[in-house]
Amino acid sequence: MAGGDVEAHYTKDGLYQRIMDALAAIGKDIGNLTPGDLDPVEHFHGRGVAATAEMAKSLNPKPGDEILDIGSGIGGPARYVARTYGCSVVGIDLTAEFCATARRLNGDVGLADKVQIEQGSATDLPFEDGRFDAAYSQNVSMNIADKAAYFGEAFRVLRPGGLFALSDIGLGDGADVLYPVPWSSDGVYSFLLTEQETIAAAEKAGFEVLSVKDHTPVSLQFYQSQRENAARGDIPKLGVFILMGDNAKEKGRNSARNIEEGRVRPLEFVCRRS
Template identity: 45%
Template structure:
């Protein structure tokens, strides 16, 4: 199950739109149409940022006629990237009303409101008919979901035969506990990592077929190191207002440092997977 109240509390419940407006204005984006690259520091809420989204999309066959469901769409960065790059249609669902409202706001600002749509919903009970989508997509969402089998079952249900489920998630890499807080959880109470082997077993148990399975842990470790190096090089210069601290608050820096540490110490890993519904 998902403890909705605790998950929403972690990600924030208050309206984000005024904070987003202020951050956009501070960085000089208040009076022009925005692009994926402009918003990437804010809305690509996963390890390796926009690069990870680009790589996951390139592993799929996406075209203008493709219908995508983004499960756990957050602020909508990946969904807007897909819509802008491939001209496809994307439906995003998220547990947080604040994130849904913010995603709609950013869809308007990017001129993509005709191709992306966001709904507040639970990933374990998707509000769509069976066989509605060509692609199901999720990045850094399952870590908050204890009932992983139902998550995968719902993704399978809403996919058409031959559809693909694209996943980019943190996994448990050893029996050692994580260092907290991390971006998805302040404490172990709302963190439900499984190992890569268990993840694969659960997907196969829901009648998915493995198309590709890529361990991205080393790439993420290197990416975090580059981010830290770039941050050190900018020391003393004003920081950009547009970043995940707008959403997660000043403690987000500690969360990302802990995730990087967990990856380096072999406590966690990163998997990119593409699976298919026969």
């Protein structure tokens, strides 16, 4: 596999069909899907579509802008940005299975002309300098050891003045991170930085860091409401657990505990290319 261990971690054969089966199980007409039907399953990060909406607002793209999604997963955030802001989005992701699924879902919801998906690495982007009006990357950098290449490539492909929004699981000041988590089974390809280290890496690439938000409080509320739903027997049939494999429950529990115990901090940075 081109992406090695990281790609193997994310690859779930038959993913598209499993998503279709889950949609059918909750009564969706899979021949006539609307973009919102996919919301519960396609935003592969804490707090789902709500987090994507906040991130997109911080970029505030204009119709006709061209936006880059670095580590686009199965394309949920890219489709959200394209349909909400009327711009075009190019997504790039390491995992072939996710790229193939993203392309099929683009077609299923009528967004194939607005969202283009490429397979490749964030550390070696196949795009010319200054191409994009803005870029974002949600819960991807944790998998990337070479932060200089990650920030350097994002900087290179943005036009001067372009914004880069980054959501990240940062290292907290609690005990060691518990694994498995959604981005790593055992910590081998997990490269977490503290808030200050991320700011330093972004600045070293030339970015000006405009804002940093710590989403710990809203993330704790999110996990609490999920627990309350589960206690009431309200177990969703469609969700990002479909992307996480057999140990999805354990990954979800560890994600919540890691935040509750200060082992990690969910952070969002907005940077500007000078």
